[in-house]
Amino acid sequence: MGFSKLTETKVLLKQYFKDIISIEEGGEQRLIIDLQSKDITSMINHLKDFMDFKHLSMISCVDWPEENKFEIVYILTSYSKNIVLMLKTKIDRKNPKLQSIMSLWPQAVTYEIELNEMFGVFFEGNDRMGEEFILEDWDDIPPMRRDFDSLEYANKNFKFRDERKDKKIIREFISEHYDEWRKK
Amino acid sequence: MDDLKRPTLDSDFTCDMAFNKITKWAQKNSLWLLAYGTGCGAIELSPTMTSRYDWSRLGIRGSATPRQADLLLITGYLSTKTLKRVIRSYEQMQDPKYVIGFGSCTINGGMYYDSYNTIKQLDLYIPVDVYINGCMPRPEAVLSGLAYLKDKIGDKKADGWIKYKQNFEWYRENQKKILKSFNGDNMPDKYNW
């Protein structure tokens, strides 16, 4: 018995990419790799061409406003190795730019325009960048960013029924009626 | 224009609605609805139309195109993107036509009340004849709603389409507020589909 395919992949990747921030197992047959954003394209290229990760499951994004970063997550699968790879990289939130991988997988275009619409991440080399995907006539900040207040937007743009004006919040009512010592 | 002053019906026009008894009976007992699942409620239509509840008993059947449909079911939440298509579909339907708001979301936003991308009150944009409450309404509720609509047609009270015609500008104003590029290619100034 040699190494398992997971360990083998891990070792190979570590040898090939010296700059990997971290690589860890995230469950059964699952690797989570943290990368710098400049390495991401070459890494994916390598994975697809030489390590048989032929399937792009999805591209996703996580907003970290506290760190002022976007975390882009690529999920690749290899059927021969039966391994799911999660490539994560953090990019600057103010100027979120990344290389498109549409030349490797044409379907990546859809993910990329969606991320562009929902987070405002720009993928260079994607010629359909900026196309409307789900939101038509959107004129606010991208809605999936965490500093976007959905309820506020809804209150501003939509009308709710006005029959509910008698609403009372019990705690406030009690404060008003009983509590003369409340600091206001 | 006051948004919250909802349109009322010009009473003279209702007389025009009165066909003879046979056509009224036919309209009531033959409702073809536009198979247009805009929201999650479409899942409840499957048991309603298949053998468990079988809505064809009531003379209801799905129709593939708005041209042939009498009834538009807005099944649940309606996103702003879909609204454009719904308005277009509604415009393509031929009079007399009816709309059923289906699920809580069409009444006051439902569980999507804080969503940036769904409309909250359906009757601001197209006239709604009957609301079926539920999240989602079960087939019994759907059938009750359809029965309610049939009664309304029988009583000559399903006049949403007339209301829409009479208050077209009011509805247009509301639609324009949501659909910002309203006068673009998709939404010509005068509907002519």
Place this chain on the structure above:
Amino acid sequence: MSTDSMYRLLVTIAVILGSIIYGFFINSLARRITARVQNRMGPPLKQPFIDVIKLYSKRTFVTHGIMQTLGPILMLTGIISTLILIPYGKGYLTLYSSNGDLITILYIMTFGQLAMALAVGQAGNPYGTIGVARGLTRMFGYELPLILALISLIALNHSADVNVIIANQHGGIANWNAFRHPFVGITALLAMLGMMSYQPFDNASAPAEVASGPITEFGGKFMAIMMTTNAMFVVAKLALLVDLFFGGASNIFILALKIFLLYLYPLFVGLVFPRFAMEDTFLFFWKWPTLIGFIGLAIAIF
């Protein structure tokens, strides 16, 4: 006007109305049967009548041009012409059938469909166009075996007159063309599946694929005309087949019964077999039915 032509006219009108009513009736029976096979109750028997009345009472009249308006009317004309050329029995019920009319019927039957194709073309709905293309392809498919079967019949009877063909079938079930010439009969019955446009050959109007095909853009009164036409057309087609292969009918009730029984056959087939793809439809008709048709023709000629 002579009394003879008066009677003939009255019978013609009666046949047209009767075919409408009978068409709707068997349509509603079909819906009931379909429902029962699908384990549900199904609509009431009057449902097709309600539907068509409702459609006539629709108030909007949307048309995209003169051809779209003319199309359904031409279709109606075509189908009425077909109807009056088919004999329904003896005496006045033979209507206007005369020498060589089988070829006329075949020609006129396609007339309605071509008018329809033109109307759909003007409506400009892509689904409609696709539907028409599919419908014509299917027609192209089933016409070959059908015509093979008819040519065999003409060859066997040395006549293209439907009345003659009916007369030749006298003398019990064994004399019916379907049984006396089994190859011809089988060919015709297989081609009939395509003619009736039920499943598995309903890809022209497949609702989930191309909306409702040719009729996508036709609503309200157009739709009502089309429904009426369809009801008549079903009766016409079945009556013709009964006349040609199942011994015709001595009176109208036997004809109605035979039509209904014959109608059950494509209905049952349609209920249990899923829809064919376009190329499969075409292949189906040009494979077995055509082969059998050629055998039948060979037997008939030699």
Place this chain on the structure above:
Amino acid sequence: MIDIKGILGPLSALKFLGKAPHTIDYPKETKKTADRYRGIHYNDVEACIGCGSCGTICENDAIDMVNVGFDPNKADTGFRPVVDYGRCCWCALCVDVCPSGSLSLTKDYVYVDDDPKKFLYVPGLQELGKVNIDSTDDLKELAKIEKENRPKLKEGERSWYQKDRTEGLLEFNRVPMKELPGSTRIKSFAEVVLGYTEEEAFMESIRCLGCGLCISACPDRMHIPDYIQAITERDYNSSANIIYENNPLPEMCGKVCTRQCETACVYHNRGDAVAIRWLKRFTTEQFDDFRTIINAEVKPLNGKKVGIIGAGPAGLTVGYYLRLRGYDVTIYEALSKAGGMTMAGIPKYRFPLDSLDKQISYMEEMGVRIHYNTRVGKDIMFDEIMDTYDAVFIGIGFHDPYDLGLKGEKEAKSGVISAVELLRRVNFGEKVDVGKKVAVIGGGNVAIDGARVSKRLGNVDVTILYRRRVQDMPADWEEIEGAEDEGVHIVPQAIPEEIMLDKNGKVTGIKYVMAEMVDDGKGGRPRPKKIEGSEKILPIDTLVGAIGQQADYSFLPDEYLFKTQDDEKSGSKKGIDTFWGRILVHGYNETTMKKVFSGGDMVNRTADAISAIADGLNAVKGIDLFLQGGKETKVNHSVTESDLDKNKLLDKHYKMKHENGKLVSVKLDLSGNIVTESVKIAKDPDELKKDVEKKEVNKSTDKANSKDKTMSYPTKNTNGETKKEEKKSKSKKKSKKKKKKK
């Protein structure tokens, strides 16, 4: 080759042609709904307490709390949930979180209408879609629906509800407080209750739903949910600051408060209330010194001076908050330690000395000056105080015990002691010899304290004699149980008759009669009735009396006391008015005498520390307004009915009525019959008459606006009745219509 099976196989589907379809012919037949189906809401409006938990938890913002005409009171806000079915998605969290268990979901789920307004629904008050809610008036209309007409749930219709306390999301059991075992605690005065650990306090604090009902019951209106929330966040610093906003003696309250808040807690009806007192205690215990954490802002002195008589909770409160507002305050205390009854009257195993010292030293640090061992009337004259200070606050409390009134009490030279005195002497470290056998007479907290203290004075056998049954005892249940744990005997239904003395005047025993409880015949609580011939003699060494206390007004010179009619006629200057042993005060706790304010036990009837603090705070407001002389500061110095209504003196025993333009105070017995009348005139009769007329006019208009406090069932005037009838007939018509449709 041809697949024969493939061609013929599908034909088997045709077999269904001969079978009955399994379609449900709705609405002719219906399918049975699952037992736990979540349908439309139902609310038992009588059991609902309007806490608003359902609305708070709702993710969709679907539930509004709206006043539908129920009366607010201490444990009920009067609000009821209104569900917006344009929002609800039947997750049933509202049911799971309902502390009163009143909310439930039914199996009914068909709700169809053409008017979107009709999807606002008041469960339990309204039938589906019956009432269009356009305004509050519509909801008020709903409230008028009589009890019988309210929709009732039929058998088996309720599907999703809390069957018992273990269902749902709530924890009905409080985190138990650790205590010393009974056998250990009688050996010393060590504190019985051990306090929560941090984890226990957290677990207890997260039970709080944050509705704030407790605030309505607290005399001092403490910000209970806020400081509990701070404990949940483990921010004890801000928790203490919130407590100190309106309570300068939090540790005392955390240990010995009568906690009326807990009786108003939403959990109270179905389980244990949140341990508000213990949580407050936990917060205050986190700090050794309040100076470092309370960031109270002390305003510089503004030159006004306030004198305070008595350093009890009321006096200390006034002193502390007035000092914060920049007044120069001086407190005169007769005893050698501050704290009043909390210092002298609460045994140290409940309230250790050091925690009081901690609070008082903090107050003194803030600039509150206390003169100890200074009895007003003896060491300093009241006149002098009145002359020196711009305002005076009297908070002397009840320190004089009532006499037992037993035969032999006067003659006894030793062996008879009041509980108050016993406690005071024990707390001040004096040695008290109670002998081996002690009897305590009374059933209040003081009696129990006296008994438990006696128990700790050595190997003492203690018996409590009480006239009524144990469940009638006014003492806290916990205290009674604690006493029993410690081996105190309780003899209920025992009426003491006579104190047995020996020839030296020393007590040797007590003679008592057993009693049976008889109904008083008027619906009140049962009275004890002596059973003839059941006399018993209990040999004792000491008799401790604890049947109540009163105030000692001997320090007040005669001229400051209110002289009823003579005073009125002569027009001489008004004094402090007392009424049944208590000082009469108005809205801001001002007495009938200018610049004199009062509060504490000798003003309010609840006579507990938290009420004293509340009085103090109220007086602070009054004194501040009085001394700043602003517009709204006019302190009213005449007694009117509304003032007396507010007056804490009045409870159900006392009612005021008008007679010939005069305000008459009437004492009522338990069943509401007039027992005695005494005339209390505050204004000259003519003026009063005008006032009364005005008031009555106001009242009638108020009634018209249906703002009077009583539940407004259909009013008796004819208009109202006809209206109601119209409504009824309308609704009947509607229901008929519905039936027809079906």
